[in-house]
Structures are given as structure tokens and as C-alpha cells.
Amino acid sequence: MQTTQYLAEVVEELNRTVDLISDEEAEQLVNKILESKKIFVAGAGRSGFMGKSFVMRMMHMGIDAYVIGETVTANFEKDDLLIIGSGSGETKTLISIAEKAKSIGGTVAAVTIFPESTIGKLANITVKLPGAPKDQSESDYKTIQPMGSLFEQTMLLFYDAVILRFMEKKGLDTNKMYGKHANLE
Numbered sequence: 543m544q545t546t547q548y549l550a551e552v553v554e555e556l557n558r559t560v561d562l563i564s565d566e567e568a569e570q571l572v573n574k575i576l577e578s579k580k581i582f583v584a585g586a587g588r589s590g591f592m593g594k595s596f597v598m599r600m601m602h603m604g605i606d607a608y609v610i611g612e613t614v615t616a617n618f619e620k621d622d623l624l625i626i627g628s629g630s631g632e633t634k635t636l637i638s639i640a641e642k643a644k645s646i647g648g649t650v651a652a653v654t655i656f657p658e659s660t661i662g663k664l665a666n667i668t669v670k671l672p673g674a675p676k677d678q679s680e681s682d683y684k685t686i687q688p689m690g691s692l693f694e695q696t697m698l699l700f701y702d703a704v705i706l707r708f709m710e711k712k713g714l715d716t717n718k719m720y721g722k723h724a725n726l727e
Contacts, residue, residue: 552695555685559696562672568700570667571625571651572707575605578623578649584610584639585627588694593627596701603708610639620647628652629673629693631659640664653700655693671696 575581581600583593593609600607608615610624618624624643626636631654640650640661652665655673662668673685673693685692709715 552687555687555692556695556699559672559692562670563696563700564670567667567669568704568707571653571669572704572711574623574649574651574667575600575625575704576708576711579606579619579621580616580623581605581607582610582615582618582622582624582643583607583627584624584636586633586636588690589627589629589697592694592698592701593625595698596625596704599702599705600708603705603712603714605708618643618646618648622648623651624648625651625653626661626665627654627697628659628661629655629690631656631661633661637661637664653697669700671700 581597583597584590585593590609597607597609606616622643624640626640628636631652637660640652641664643650644664649667650661650665651667651669652659652661653669653671654662655671656662657668657670671693673690673696
């Protein structure tokens with residue numbers, strides 16, 4: 543198969559994920575972000591990279607948002623929201639972070655393939671994304687892509703769709719957001 547044929551199949555796989563994501567779960571997450579004082583996002587590996595891009599877009603919107611583990615991350619308080627992106631929902635370090643956030647009295651949201659996972663059960667809000675975990679033998683969802691790629695791609699696009707919904711709700715456009723884009727690069 544040619545590279546572009548693989549790309550076409552990846553795009554088709556992503557297209558199939560859209561109808562499998564709950565609008566109700568997504569809207570619950572959007573509303574909680576808009577009513578929270580600060581937003582924190584965590585994820586391990588490639589899921590973490592998707593979360594970092596989401597935090598960047600929230601910053602562009604003027605939302606007080608942070609990536610867990612960065613040196614400039616603020617302290618988590620009871621009116622804050624922690625969003626954890628984890629395909630399996632079983633990453634030990636992320637479980638510990640979720641438990642700590644709950645003990646402080648904050649809200650936890652899980653974006654995961656498995657809402658019944660440990661992180662999913664800890665979460666106040668769960669958004670189920672389709673995809674296959676790293677070990678695809680544990681999944682009914684079939685993909686040509688390696689490991690968790692489909693989940694991670696779906697998460698990135700889902701996060702971007704959440705940003706578009708914020709923009710709609712807050713009356714923002716890309717020109718207003720560009721004013722907060724880094725200018726020392």
C-alpha cells in the first residue's frame with residue numbers, strides 16, 4: 543500500500559469515531575471547564591502531548607489552564623478541574639494524581655476508552671472516546687494503526703472540537719485568540 547492509501551484509511555478510521563462520542567458527555571465537560579477556576583490537564587506519553595496542545599488552546603482563549611508536571615503549574619484547589627487523558631484509565635501515576643485532586647475537593651474528568659477503569663471510576667465526568675488500547679488484543683475496536691494511535695488522534699481532534707464549542711459559547715473568533723499567541727518566538 544502507498545503512504546497516501548494508509549493516510550486515507552487513518553482518516554476513515556477517525557471519521558468512524560465521530561458517531562461514537564456522546565454529545566452529552568462532551569457538553570458536560572465543556573460546561574465544567576467554563577465554570578471552573580483553573581483547569582489542569584494530565585496524560586502520559588502521547589496522550590500527554592495531546593493534553594499539552596489542549597492546554598495551549600485554552601490559554602489562547604484566556605482560560606487559566608496548566609499541564610501537570612510543568613515547572614510553571616499552579617496549585618490545584620477545590621474549585622478547579624483536572625482532566626486526565628488515558629486510553630486504559632489504569633496508568634498508576636495518573637491514578638495518584640486523580641486521587642490527590644479528589645482529596646483536595648476538585649473535580650476530575652476522564653477522557654478514556656474505558657469509563658469503567660480506575661480513573662474512570664474516580665472521575666466526576668467521563669468522556670468515552672473510541673479507540674484501541676496499546677494492547678489491541680484487549681479491544682473490540684479494530685484499527686490498522688499501532689498501539690494507541692487512533693485513541694490519541696481522536697483525543698486531539700476531540701479537544702480541538704471542545705475548543706470550537708468554547709469559541710461558540712464565548713463569542714470568540716480566531717483573531718481574538720491570536721492576540722494571546724506567543725510573540726517571542
